[in-house]
Amino acid sequence: xxxxxxxxxxxxxxxxxxxxxxxxxxxxxxxxxxxxxxxxxxxxxxxxxxxxxxxxxxxxxxxxxxxxxxxxxxxxxxxxxxxxxxxxxxxxxxxxxxxxxxxxxxxxxxxxxxxxxxxxxxxxxxxxxxxxxxxxxxxxxxxxxxxxxxxxxxxxxxxxxxxxxxxxxxxxxxxxxxxxxxxxxxxxxxxxxxxxxxxxxxxxxxxxxxxxxxxxxxxxxxxxxxxxxxxxxxxxxxxxxxxxxxxxxxxxxxxxxxxxxxxxxxxxxxxxxxxxxxxxxxxxxxxxxxxxxxxxxxxxxxxxxxxxxxxxxxxxxxxxxxxxxxxxxxxxxxxxxxxxxxxxxxxxxxxxxxxxxxxxxxxxxxxxxxxxxxxxxxxxxxxxxxxxxxxxxxxxxxxxxxxxxxxxxxxxxxxxxxxxxxxxxxxxxxxxxxxxxxxxxxxxxxxxxxx
Numbered sequence: 001x002x003x004x005x006x007x008x009x010x011x012x013x014x015x016x017x018x019x020x021x022x023x024x025x026x027x028x029x030x031x032x033x034x035x036x037x038x039x040x041x042x043x044x045x046x047x048x049x050x051x052x053x054x055x056x057x058x059x060x061x062x063x064x065x066x067x068x069x070x071x072x073x074x075x076x077x078x079x080x081x082x083x084x085x086x087x088x089x090x091x092x093x094x095x096x097x098x099x100x101x102x103x104x105x106x107x108x109x110x111x112x113x114x115x116x117x118x119x120x121x122x123x124x125x126x127x128x129x130x131x132x133x134x135x136x137x138x139x140x141x142x143x144x145x146x147x148x149x150x151x152x153x154x155x156x157x158x159x160x161x162x163x164x165x166x167x168x169x170x171x172x173x174x175x176x177x178x179x180x181x182x183x184x185x186x187x188x189x190x191x192x193x194x195x196x197x198x199x200x201x202x203x204x205x206x207x208x209x210x211x212x213x214x215x216x217x218x219x220x221x222x223x224x225x226x227x228x229x230x231x232x233x234x235x236x237x238x239x240x241x242x243x244x245x246x247x248x249x250x251x252x253x254x255x256x257x258x259x260x261x262x263x264x265x266x267x268x269x270x271x272x273x274x275x276x277x278x279x280x281x282x283x284x285x286x287x288x289x290x291x292x293x294x295x296x297x298x299x300x301x302x303x304x305x306x307x308x309x310x311x312x313x314x315x316x317x318x319x320x321x322x323x324x325x326x327x328x329x330x331x332x333x334x335x336x337x338x339x340x341x342x343x344x345x346x347x348x349x350x351x352x353x354x355x356x357x358x359x360x361x362x363x364x365x366x367x368x369x370x371x372x373x374x375x376x377x378x379x380x381x382x383x384x385x386x387x388x389x390x391x392x393x394x395x396x397x398x399x400x401x402x403x404x405x406x407x408x409x410x411x412x413x414x415x416x417x418x419x420x421x422x423x424x425x426x427x428x429x430x431x432x433x434x435x436x437x438x439x440x441x442x443x444x445x446x447x448x449x450x451x
Contacts, residue, residue, distance in 0.1 A: 159175060324336040
């Protein structure tokens with residue numbers, strides 16, 4: 001799974017998006033009286049075969065101003081680099097490509113740089129990659145998945161919010177989020193209203209988020225569907241998103257609390273990935289003289305998601321089980337089942353196994369390849385993130401308390417992704433793994449404290 005790092009920044013910061021780790025209950029009594037809460041983490045993510053790797057640091061603070069109001073802030077800094085699949089198929093012959101900054105299929109000698117944006121370019125700053133390059137031609141060996149090793153990006157995301165009580169049963173949260181990447185800038189505003197009822201055993205919530213994105217692809221934005229070798233590029237692009245969430249939290253018993261959310265999203269503007277292409281083959285599946293096209297996606301997208309989360313407290317342990325169903329106007333349907341079990345190891349430490357199963361159908365316009373001479377299509381993408389696949393995550397977290405209100409934790413997870421369709425009956429493509437799948441390792445160190 002290539003990380004999707006650009007959506008729902010503001011709602012995620014408030015814990016509003018269905019499928020995120022939303023807090024269902026009030027904070028522990030040991031923390032309830034504290035005025036300043038600090039959460040920080042350091043995450044390392046690595047895909048196999050020298051693909052995407054991500055180093056991320058995050059710090060969140062929440063300062064109480066009174067019993068009824070507080071402000072919060074969240075800073076995230078990360079660097080991503082490594083090999084990114086470009087969408088082209090593996091082939092029985094070697095294939096040659098260029099990084100996105102090139103303007104010719106035979107660029108000059110590669111220029112060594114210290115950093116580059118998603119797909120290449122010079123940006124300066126810290127780099128996880130040894131020698132990201134621009135204006136480079138690279139060759140993929142027969143049978144290998146074409147991957148651009150110059151993929152590199154850096155992000156700084158900042159969000160802040162203010163919450164206050166309105167009367168005795170209502171609360172209002174409002175916030176702002178900014179995110180800057182080397183080829184992307186996003187601003188968003190968000191708000192959440194919640195209402196307690198039924199002796200505070202039931203809470204209704206209504207949240208919204210409005211986001212505006214500016215996309216500045218390295219080398220320019222390719223004309224969707226144009227030939228890869230023509231290098232037809234346009235200026236910077238933009239996109240807008242609107243999110244709406246309706247939720248209810250219910251205390252079922254002194255041990256069981258449940259939450260349900262319905263979220264709706266609408267986006268419009270530049271939805272195409274400027275760094276993805278698609279292979280065009282002849283009717284027998286053989287390479288059509290190295291013919292590729294830039295992908296093309298619809299200019300709007302609508303999504304909805306249903307999310308149900310449950311926490312059940314035993315005498316010392318806690319079980320959390322959630323289910324999420326999502327669908328969109330592109331034809332993608334997904335289901336996620338997730339479970340955490342917090343196993344107490346005495347009074348000061350715990351183990352938390354984690355299981356997650358995910359299944360996704362392909363977008364209506366997803367294609368492994370295009371066939372030369374076939375009727376033209378308006379939209380086509382070979383991006384593996386839009387294909388049908390299954391994903392399984394298995395992990396464990398160890399945590400221990402520090403003092404009365406602090407905690408140190410370490411989380412290890414392994415993710416395995418496999419495509420639903422990995423081959424073709426066309427003679428020229430038989431024997432090739434067209435969706436090789438991916439494994440990834442995640443390590444996260446967390447620190448929480450209250451003052």
